[in-house]
Amino acid sequence: MSAETAFAGVVGAEHVLGPARLALRDPGWCAGSQGAGLLVRPGSTAELAEVMRVAAAEGLSVVAQGGLTGLVDGTWSAPGQAIVSFERMARIVDLDAAQGVAVVEPGVTLAALDAALAPLGLMAGVDIAARDSCTIGGMVATNAGGTRVLRYGMTRASVLGLEVVLADGTVLDLMAPLLKNNAGYDLKQVFIGSEGTLGLVSKVALRVFARPQGSACALVGLEPGALGAVMVALRAGLGDGLAAIEAMWPGYYDTVAGLIGLTRLPMAGQGLYVIVEATGTSDAAARSALEACLEPLLEAGLLADAVIAQSQADRAAIWRIREESGAIDAAYGVALSYDVGLRLADLQGYVERLTARSPAPPLVFGHVGDGNLHVMFALPEGVERAPFDALVYDTLAEIAGSTVSAEHGIGLEKRAALQAALPPPVLAAMRSLKAAFDPQNRLNPGKVL
Amino acid sequence: MSAETAFAGVVGAEHVLGPARLALRDPGWCAGSQGAGLLVRPGSTAELAEVMRVAAAEGLSVVAQGGLTGLVDGTWSAPGQAIVSFERMARIVDLDAAQGVAVVEPGVTLAALDAALAPLGLMAGVDIAARDSCTIGGMVATNAGGTRVLRYGMTRASVLGLEVVLADGTVLDLMAPLLKNNAGYDLKQVFIGSEGTLGLVSKVALRVFARPQGSACALVGLEPGALGAVMVALRAGLGDGLAAIEAMWPGYYDTVAGLIGLTRLPMAGQGLYVIVEATGTSDAAARSALEACLEPLLEAGLLADAVIAQSQADRAAIWRIREESGAIDAAYGVALSYDVGLRLADLQGYVERLTARSPAPPLVFGHVGDGNLHVMFALPEGVERAPFDALVYDTLAEIAGSTVSAEHGIGLEKRAALQAALPPPVLAAMRSLKAAFDPQNRLNPGKVL
Numbered sequence: 001m002s003a004e005t006a007f008a009g010v011v012g013a014e015h016v017l018g019p020a021r022l023a024l025r026d027p028g029w030c031a032g033s034q035g036a037g038l039l040v041r042p043g044s045t046a047e048l049a050e051v052m053r054v055a056a057a058e059g060l061s062v063v064a065q066g067g068l069t070g071l072v073d074g075t076w077s078a079p080g081q082a083i084v085s086f087e088r089m090a091r092i093v094d095l096d097a098a099q100g101v102a103v104v105e106p107g108v109t110l111a112a113l114d115a116a117l118a119p120l121g122l123m124a125g126v127d128i129a130a131r132d133s134c135t136i137g138g139m140v141a142t143n144a145g146g147t148r149v150l151r152y153g154m155t156r157a158s159v160l161g162l163e164v165v166l167a168d169g170t171v172l173d174l175m176a177p178l179l180k181n182n183a184g185y186d187l188k189q190v191f192i193g194s195e196g197t198l199g200l201v202s203k204v205a206l207r208v209f210a211r212p213q214g215s216a217c218a219l220v221g222l223e224p225g226a227l228g229a230v231m232v233a234l235r236a237g238l239g240d241g242l243a244a245i246e247a248m249w250p251g252y253y254d255t256v257a258g259l260i261g262l263t264r265l266p267m268a269g270q271g272l273y274v275i276v277e278a279t280g281t282s283d284a285a286a287r288s289a290l291e292a293c294l295e296p297l298l299e300a301g302l303l304a305d306a307v308i309a310q311s312q313a314d315r316a317a318i319w320r321i322r323e324e325s326g327a328i329d330a331a332y333g334v335a336l337s338y339d340v341g342l343r344l345a346d347l348q349g350y351v352e353r354l355t356a357r358s359p360a361p362p363l364v365f366g367h368v369g370d371g372n373l374h375v376m377f378a379l380p381e382g383v384e385r386a387p388f389d390a391l392v393y394d395t396l397a398e399i400a401g402s403t404v405s406a407e408h409g410i411g412l413e414k415r416a417a418l419q420a421a422l423p424p425p426v427l428a429a430m431r432s433l434k435a436a437f438d439p440q441n442r443l444n445p446g447k448v449l
Numbered sequence: 450m451s452a453e454t455a456f457a458g459v460v461g462a463e464h465v466l467g468p469a470r471l472a473l474r475d476p477g478w479c480a481g482s483q484g485a486g487l488l489v490r491p492g493s494t495a496e497l498a499e500v501m502r503v504a505a506a507e508g509l510s511v512v513a514q515g516g517l518t519g520l521v522d523g524t525w526s527a528p529g530q531a532i533v534s535f536e537r538m539a540r541i542v543d544l545d546a547a548q549g550v551a552v553v554e555p556g557v558t559l560a561a562l563d564a565a566l567a568p569l570g571l572m573a574g575v576d577i578a579a580r581d582s583c584t585i586g587g588m589v590a591t592n593a594g595g596t597r598v599l600r601y602g603m604t605r606a607s608v609l610g611l612e613v614v615l616a617d618g619t620v621l622d623l624m625a626p627l628l629k630n631n632a633g634y635d636l637k638q639v640f641i642g643s644e645g646t647l648g649l650v651s652k653v654a655l656r657v658f659a660r661p662q663g664s665a666c667a668l669v670g671l672e673p674g675a676l677g678a679v680m681v682a683l684r685a686g687l688g689d690g691l692a693a694i695e696a697m698w699p700g701y702y703d704t705v706a707g708l709i710g711l712t713r714l715p716m717a718g719q720g721l722y723v724i725v726e727a728t729g730t731s732d733a734a735a736r737s738a739l740e741a742c743l744e745p746l747l748e749a750g751l752l753a754d755a756v757i758a759q760s761q762a763d764r765a766a767i768w769r770i771r772e773e774s775g776a777i778d779a780a781y782g783v784a785l786s787y788d789v790g791l792r793l794a795d796l797q798g799y800v801e802r803l804t805a806r807s808p809a810p811p812l813v814f815g816h817v818g819d820g821n822l823h824v825m826f827a828l829p830e831g832v833e834r835a836p837f838d839a840l841v842y843d844t845l846a847e848i849a850g851s852t853v854s855a856e857h858g859i860g861l862e863k864r865a866a867l868q869a870a871l872p873p874p875v876l877a878a879m880r881s882l883k884a885a886f887d888p889q890n891r892l893n894p895g896k897v898l
């Protein structure tokens with residue numbers, strides 16, 4: 001009996017896709033995601049567990065796929081592997097408004113969850129640009145980040161419970177949807193962010209949050225050296241109302257403004273552009289808190305300029321340059337993008353070292369409230385990637401407490417960078433974890449480690 | 450060479466304590482914590498690593514001890530073991546106000562950290578009653594909870610980086626103090642809450658938070674059936690300003706009020722007493738938000754009564770009964786205390802089942818915002834514990850999504866309850882984790898599993 005037939009016996013023939021049907025599907029952001037030529041769509045945890053047992057019996061390794069929005073080739077697959085896709089496991093199982101908990105199957109998209117939560121005045125803690133396609137299972141598997149990490153944490157911070165299927169089909173019920181649970185080792189933490197290499201997420205209990213009643217947004221200009229003092233003042237002045245701090249260095253700001261043809265910039269000529277988002281009991285209250293916080297910073301000269309959005313149109317204008325990084329991808333033959341993390345005190349020094357050493361100017365923006373920089377290089381067709389990898393990661397290695405992947409994960413793309421960055425005992429401990437949960441190396445083999 | 454001599458060669462003879470010097474020390478809340486009769490005080494990570502190698506060579510297992518404030522006999526020790534105490538590793542290494550990060554050695558107490566943070570307008574996210582004695586290392590090892598979990602999460606949510614020493618003396622540097630770090634498996638999660646059974650915490654990078662600029666506090670009375678609707682309204686009305694929801698059932702409220710001789714109660718005759726804490730940009734703003742939130746609930750009849758504290762004295766009066774659970778321990782020969790977790794929707798049903806089945810009335814209070822109940826039984830001297838264990842845990846087992854330990858952990862005390870509560874595959878996976886990181890079972894053996 002072929003593997004296809006065996007899988008069809010579990011999920012039905014219409015849910016076992018071969019190369020021809022796979023070719024009709026969007027491969028997502030990883031060109032090699034459909035290389036296995038075999039995709040199985042379980043409809044339940046029981047089917048998934050049986051699929052894992054069949055894969056084991058057939059000697060196939062398994063690549064889990066969600067919304068295919070990952071950026072590090074974590075969903076790449078090859079012959080000898082079976083893709084498990086979660087599109088049939090996409091039910092919202094329960095929304096408990098009193099508890100603030102959503103229980104969902106892994107194939108639910110972030111947008112679908114948020115649409116279901118909105119009428120209850122609730123929202124997911126994490127928000128990322130891929131919200132219409134990315135799935136909750138994929139977000140858990142990659143510990144997705146985004147623009148609200150400063151307030152709500154990474155996806156890990158929202159996961160209250162998980163159900164996980166191991167390589168041998170064992171189902172782990174770690175679903176108690178409680179904020180507090182110290183009943184032995186917190187096994188779900190092992191699987192969050194493990195990129196499908198330790199187990200497959202089959203159900204998620206997610207903490208959800210009250211939608212802010214009001215919000216406000218400002219764009220400020222400052223010298224990079226003032227960023228630390230400004231952060232301290234924002235934290236003290238806005239407290240729990242501080243929702244996001246996003247920065248754009250001038251190279252990025254001017255490049256994107258040019259590419260999208262903005263004629264009226266909200267601000268110009270600054271050393272650093274920073275977007276500050278605040279929440280409050282109303283839009284007016286948030287705006288007023290933001291004003292009260294920024295005014296003394298302007299007077300003290302810590303800020304060179306500041307504008308507070310007075311309307312949704314103002315807000316959109318402020319966010320537009322930050323959100324249009326895709327314009328760089330569209331306009332250049334080679335647009336390299338990195339996702340590094342550093343301590344706040346080291347951000348500017350890193351950007352300066354890159355600028356001094358690079359043959360092309362780095363275009364830098366990111367979630368500075370979280371220490372997360374996205375570094376892009378806009379290059380003509382044919383330019384090699386390797387020297388830029390070396391530049392970005394070797395320069396990063398000079399700085400203690402930095403990371404080669406703040407939010408995108410490792411996948412295939414950053415394996416070499418991870419190996420070079422981490423101390424051997426840490427890599428050895430990661431391999432021990434892999435061996436403990438996937439001793440035969442059948443889950444997304446070759447990824448992460 | 451004896452073990453004592455070998456340890457003295459690492460840390461100096463004055464930091465190796467035998468039975469006589471141990472007898473002079475406070476054993477803390479676990480009567481058997483000094484049973485090993487041998488305690489070693491390393492002064493640095495390097496010394497700790499060498500202590501672990503000596504212990505391995507001498508065939509001794511290791512029990513880590515911090516402030517000895519644990520409630521589940523997690524620090525119990527016996528001959529054939531060496532206690533490692535962190536009192537000499539108690540330096541605050543770095544406070545970075547801009548980043549909002551504190552780097553500390555494990556022996557720093559929570560109170561010492563908060564005292565150092567206060568002048569910077571910062572505080573630790575977690576607060577627990579044992580703050581003067583409990584250490585950051587112990588809080589990480591037990592994933593400590595407390596009264597601010599609703600807003601800031603358990604200790605896990607605050608840990609940005611860890612340094613860990615394994616049983617064989619290997620040092621794992623997991624210290625990047627970043628909010629966002631997806632560079633491979635997040636190994637520090639394995640050690641948080643592992644109660645000293647997988648590795649010893651030798652340094653911690655902790656996220657710290659802006660002190661709220663203002664706060665307000667209310668006591669409300671309601672029928673237990675209204676709790677869910679009230680929680681929804683509090684979440685919607687206070688948003689990020691909702692800081693704590695603590696409840697007292699009448700049996701607890703009346704018993705403690707009687708024991709501490711309160712003549713003027715803030716409120717009486719209610720089905721459930723709930724304390725609501727709110728934060729805001731000033732005390733007045735928090736109070737006003739609380740008023741605006743509670744008033745319609747009173748009008749709608751969801752609340753039977755409500756008082757908002759107008760002064761610190763009012764606030765102290767509201768919190769006094771909640772905080773004086775120790776009066777029960779002092780007044781009764783046997784005061785049993787449990788720490789369970791349930792979904793909000795199940796809390797009242799659980800209390801009712803316990804009440805119906807128990808030979809003595811359960812005295813119940815807890816962090817209902819987190820689904821965490823503390824259940825006490827006040828009994829005369831000589832009453833056996835076992836039937837009450839059976840009552841509490843068997844009744845809990847009837848309710849899906851519950852936990853036998855919300856915040857206190859497992860230690861020795863709750864091992865049987867854990868074994869009974871968790872599915873065999875989950876227990877097997879926990880044993881795999883133990884085997885991967887402590888294959889010779891030399892770290893706090895016999896605890897948790």
